[in-house]
Amino acid sequence: MKVIVDQNKCVASGQCVLATPEVFDQREEDGIVVLLTENPPEHLADDVRQAAVLCPAQAIWMEEQEKNE
Structure with missing residues (x-):
């Protein structure tokens, strides 16, 4: 998973930080969002998805990457 943020859209609500402080x-x-890690570990994937859903400005999105098996 690759996380992308748009700082120009961000309204500094802080919901992303509350959802996933390891990533945001x-x-x-x-108060504008800062991305701490572009490729968070898999165990944080659900939290990152939740942060994107909670973002009132829709300033966070993910690119899902295929797993190599």
Whole structure:
């Protein structure tokens, strides 16, 4: 999974940080989303998806990557 954020859309609600603090943070000066890791570990995938759903600005989305077996 690759996580993408659009800082221009972000309204600094902080829902992403509450959902997945290992992946998202906020800038100190204005609260805009900061992506901490573009490719989070698999065990955080559901939390990242939840963060995207909770984002009121729809500033977070994911590109699912195929697993190599």
